[in-house]
Amino acid sequence: MLANEGIVMASVEVSDVTKIYKRDAEVLKVLDGLNLTIAEGDFVALMGPSGSGKTTLLNLIGGIDRPTLGQVKVGGTDISKLGGRALAKWRSRHIGFIFQLYNLIPVLTALQNVELPLLLVRMSGAERRKRAETALNLVGLGDRLKHYPRQLSGGQEQRVAIARAIVSDPAVIVADEPTGDLDRKAGEEILSLIERLNREFKKTIVMVTHDPHAAEHANRMVHLDKGVLS
């Protein structure tokens, strides 16, 4: 299920991307004519100080934000030209998100949280459940299916979030400080898991991190400063 059999893996091409935020009278240029290419199956760590634009770049690659100028292509699709519905559908098929604060739905069990992305795909309830269980088994939480997020440790919550990110078998996984809220041991487990997704399942991983140790797990590090690559 998770091995992308026969699917051409994605590459990311960010071309001349500028992102400007306007807050009242203030204009904030977060990215300034940025160019970046990420190969299929690569594992890239985006690093840089606060305000450097790394999360913004991640959001653009994940299709949850749009560039002010320039082009973002993922798997050959120019996502900066997709409309709202098309972009939502594209995200559901091609992108898996891992957030720093896990962002699980607290009133859903681990299994239900992982099932969420599959609600957007035509499949039976039994098939959905089976896939979600497989994903949770993969992250080592096969015995926590009925647990709610409040009943899990931070590391376990993040593993549920990883299961949610991979359950629909996306080609690209974007992770925003996935270990930022975890202790060293739990963080290491999560990084190993992400590394495994890249190595065994050939997922393209783009990870934002402050932590040089975490970045060492990536194949490549990209540094941003004031909206440009440094």
Add this chain to the structure above:
Amino acid sequence: MNTFTLVLVGLGRNKLRTILTFLSVTVALFLFCALGGILDSLAESIRVGSESRLAVRNAISLIFPMPLSYRDRLAAVPGVEGVTFSNWFGAQDPNDPKNFFAQFAVDAETYFPMYRNDLEIAAASTPQVDVPLPQGMNPKLSAFMAERNACIVGEPLMERMGWKLGQTITLSGTIFPGDWPFVIRAVYRSRIKSFSGNSMYFHWEYLNQKGMGGRGAVGVYFLQLADPAEAAAIASRVDAMFENSEVATHTEPERAFQAGFVSMFGNLPFVIRVIGLAVVFAILLVAANTMIMSFRERTTEIGVLKSLGFEDGTIFRIVLAEAAVITLGGGIVGSLLAKFLIEGTGFGIPNLLPSMSVYWSTVFLGVAMALLIGAVSGIVPAWQASRLQIVDALRRVD
């Protein structure tokens, strides 16, 4: 799990708030339907009798009488099967003047046979003498028919006043001054809800002799028709017949005549409607506030759902459905409670609506109002949720 599960778990997020909102909608719709029940009961009260009866009154006003001599002329009108008549008495209990109840002087020989399907005799005194009873008269009314100042009282009124069968009661006349002693010789029970059980009936002749000096003034004539389809034609014929007489008449179906009584309440139905709508509007604001609070608490979650690929339209429907489930659920419970509690317990408003009804149409209107509350209260947060930018919801610009 499906999308509707998300709606339900969303409601379970803050159970206390959901329950309180549900209860507030329930209570509001209960009140709305109970107030609607007053209007229904007023409407019910004008359904007295059938379409096959006509009421004839003085063309100028109900308070002016007609001559007794009209009776025979009315009986001779083709299509009229029977004629009876009554007068409003308007006396009060001197011991409890504010405790109003209606009294009618009726031509008993013709009145009770004509209204035999509307009421039944629940209890009656044993007759001391045998009197011949007219055709169609209930034999239980023998004692009543034999006594000049006998009266028949509705069962609920008997209970309310604490009267007993055979008791002599004395009323003080207002339209017809003086003390009026009556002996209760029978107790009736309404067979149809619209026929009030809070009235008293006595012999018209007693009123005529003691109160009107035998001049034979009649308040209203009631005509039993052979064919209800002829009602309009007969009404026109009757009014034409008396057009140039000393007292011109106004003839209308009995239902319309009763509706005239309801119109005496003036703007009461309007006021009731306004209060009902005000209650609904107040709860609309409460529900809207709850939905907006609920949405604001979940901004991040909505952002996450969108990041997973949930479309704006789906998010809109989920948030709107939450509002609809809460308000529709509360609305259905409140509306049904109003119907079954009010009708089941025989709840009523003394002197006005002794036994209230809540029509199914009112229940459905209540449910529709609940749905409207859901739609209106949910539409703002649903729209806000659907328009929410994911990056704003996740609140990190690093």
